[in-house]
Amino acid sequence: MKTLESRKKHLDRLMTIKALVEANPFPGLNGLDRRLLNHIKHRNGFFIECGANNGYVQSNTFYLEYCMDWKGVLVEPIPELYNKCKYLRMNSQVFNCALVSSDFKEDHITMRYAGLMSIVKGNKAKDVEDAWIERGAARENIADPYEIEVRTRTLTSILDEVAPEHIDLFSLDVEGYELEVLKGLDLDKYRPDFILVEMHDKDAIINHLQDLYEVHAELTPGWDILFRRKGI
Secondary structure: OHHHHHHHHHHHHHHHHHHHHHHOOOOOHHHHHHHHOOOOOOOOOEEEEEOOOOOOOOOOOHHHHHHOOOEEEEEOOOHHHHHHHHHHOOOOEEEOOEEOOOOOOOOEEEEEOOHHHOEEOOOOOHHHHHHHHHHHHHHOOOOOOOEEEEEEEOHHHHHHHHOOOOOOEEEEOOOOOHHHHHOOOOOOOOOOOEEEEEOOOHHHHHHHHOOOEEEEEEEEOOOEEEEEEOOO
16 A cells, blocks of 8 residues: 555656646746756756755756756755755755855854745845845745744765765855855865856855856856856
8 A cells, every 4th residue: 555655656746747847847037047058068967056946946957857867966945945846856866954154153044934035044134134035925925934943054065975976067046145155165175067156246256266267158147147167
């Protein structure tokens, strides 16, 4: 009986994913995942996506996983979104934590949930943060945005656990916390070929990456920048 139930659940999962692929294999915001394919075209690659949401909505790596045979790591701090992401991304490893810099000392951090616009509490001025959460909740019809304590990790610690042989793409969109996440990645150990960043702090991020990376393309002018590792 258990085996039959497990098979049914597995089949339901496969059918759910198949329906998404057939309905729209490019869920990226404003076609960002389509534009990415102008620069990354090979099959069987390895990705990291941080700010994974539910694994489908606005994902930059969904198409790569299910249409180009990629695998990778997805990181999502909000538990309810993490559970959905883990269900939808069956070929990849999904982690439930908030990514922080290597200097961050606490083992938990407070997040404010507002769907795709969930943020780390205190990373913005309070009035800006409150308006941000209000806008995010209204956009997704979230009646009760909430605060939640989330476990912290550096991206380096996750990659130490996964031990990828090569990283082709790192997609980073964490609503203004991108620089702190980058500070938690040891680029001497793990150096992705391409890094796609939503640029909330453009000058600081370019400065952080400029010794090892160059701006390869602005996929969304002034906003989503694709960096390419120097020497490839």
